[in-house]
Amino acid sequence: MTNKLEKTNGKIIVIDDEPNILLSIASCLELENIYVDTFTSSKDAFIAMQKQDYDCALIDIRLNQESGIELFKQLQSAGIDIPTIFMSGNASLNEAAESQKLGAYDFLEKPFSSEKLKIALENCLNFYRLKNKLKRIESSHPQNKLIGEHELMRQLRSEISKVAKTDAAVLIRGESGTGKELIARAIHEASRRSEKEFVTVNCSAIPQNLIESALFGHTKGAFTGANESKKGYFEMANQGTIFLDEIGDMPLSAQAALLRVLETKEVQKVGSENTSYVDVRVIAATHKNLDEAVEKGDFRQDLFYRINVIPITSPALRKRKSDLPLLVNYLIETLCRKHGISIKQTDNSCIKLFENYTWPGNVRELTNTLERMIIMGGEILTSQDIPKDITSPHQQKDREVSLKSYREFAERELIVDRLNQFSGNISQVARSLKIDRTHLHKKIKQYEIQRDKTFG
Incomplete structure (x- = not known):
């Protein structure tokens, strides 16, 4: 991580009762x-924050007779949402803990270095940029929880938008845990049937x-236990x-x-x-290869043609790892x-470890992992809170990892190791791997290896 803040002409407000600090x-x-406004008085600072927008606030917890925490509460009551870092040289542990429970991003103990x-500050600003980016995505797609800005997700949202305008049958393919039901809901909610x-x-x-009884319903006495007539799922979904x-x-x-129902639009209980x-x-959706199932005779070819009018792919998480910061923040x-827990943050080490993992269980696995970390971890989630089977994927025993997933993980690890070994020199890496430069560039792009962040 670079220690140089991005040139955003950000505006920071600092409140401390010591002019030298x-x-x-x-x-x-x-x-x-970075443009900086400074105040020794919490009252004056509050007035300034009512009039101007700031990217971040640095607030001393103890301001002579005033309290930085009370100022923060006052800002919250007034609806002023500003990323805040508290600082103090003599605050109690309870005060430091309270500041983060109230929603502050971080706490710095004085004296602290400029570094x-x-x-x-960089971590705080980046965190809230991600939050704002999420808000923009959610506001532009209010019914859509398909979070991500990777090209695969942009393409997916474009396909959903086109398909939703029609009544054509859709087949969503993708691995378990990628969010196939979310895609189906997004299509429905953007359609005339919403x-x-x-x-x-x-x-x-x-x-x-x-x-058949579940799908199409049954009459009273149709079979043992059918004590009354019941609608099937198709009748429940009528016009939807x-x-x-x-x-x-x-x-x-x-x-x-x-197949008969799809052809005739009639159901028979x-x-x-x-x-x-x-x-x-x-x-419809499946994680199976229906083309193979048709060849084996396990799935009807005529039904396959009926449901596969518009095929849509739900991308695996390992193919869009650049979305991990957004997804982690959202989840x-x-x-x-x-x-009912105060919003927690993660440090940068978590994201780096997440990016090195293949996520065979996709977004569902990421969700379960983060849920465990949130419940068991502290206010700031660190690499120590990540389950060992994520940080040490070679030791996985109980997971169902496909050969393809494991091969992709091993291939990415080897490329990263060689890039480190040769300080990012593409020609040397390609020679050592016995592949040409063009193929190596494709692999780096495929596995979203960030050369500028990782090497040299």
Whole structure:
């Protein structure tokens, strides 16, 4: 990480009752092209923050007879949301802990070096830039929780926007944990059917002898235990959208019945001779290779053609690792709210370790990992809070890692090691790996290896 702050002409406000400290901080930050306002009075500082926007506030916890924490609470009550770093030379541990529980980004104990100040400020500004970027993404896609700015995610959102305007059948393919249901919901919520029902069906969770009854309904007495007539999922989704998750696990008998419904738009309840019309948009998803399933005879070819009108791919997390900072920030905020915990932050070491891991369980695995870290870790999450099977992936025993995932992980590790060994010299690395430079450049791009951040 560079210790030089980005040239953003940022505006920082510093509140401390010692003029010499204000002068030292201002001199340090102005050398970094940061505009600094200084105040010894919390009242004057509060008035300034009501009138102007600042990128960050540095506040001393103890300001003579005044309290920096009370100033922070006053700002929160007034709806002034400003990233804040507290500092003090004689604050108690309780005061330091309280400042972070209230939502401050960091705490600096005096005396601190200019280097430590610049690093803390850079981390704070970068953290809140990510938060603001998330807000922009969420505001431009209010119903969409598909977080990311990687080209694969931009393409995905573009495809969703186009597909949502139609009633065409969609087949979402992708590994487990990549968010296929989120994609289906995003299509539904952007469509003309958004005010109607979105019905999710996990095809792999329904017993084979009950799947037709679940999908199409049954009459009273149709089978043992059918004590009353019941609507099926298709009727529940009438005029809305039905999402058939893990359709690759659907038995062949049910596939034939599903094909009839897609062709005729009519459902026939189990035990009934009558049919009823349904107007349903069908979105299906699978983590299986349906082309192979068709060849083996495990999946009907005619049904495959029916549901695969618009194919969409849900990208694996390892293929968009540049989205990790955004995703981690979003998930931590979401999970902290879920558990009623003050919003926590991560240090840079976490992201670096996350980027070195292949995430075979994708976003679901990342979510579970962060949830464990939030519950068990401190106010600032560090590399020590990351489970060992993430930091030492070679020691994984209980995980189902595919050969492809493991090969990609090993290939990326080897390239990173060689780039370090040869100080980023592409020609030397390519020769040592016995591949040409063009192929090496493709691999560096594929694995999102940040040469400027990692080497030299």
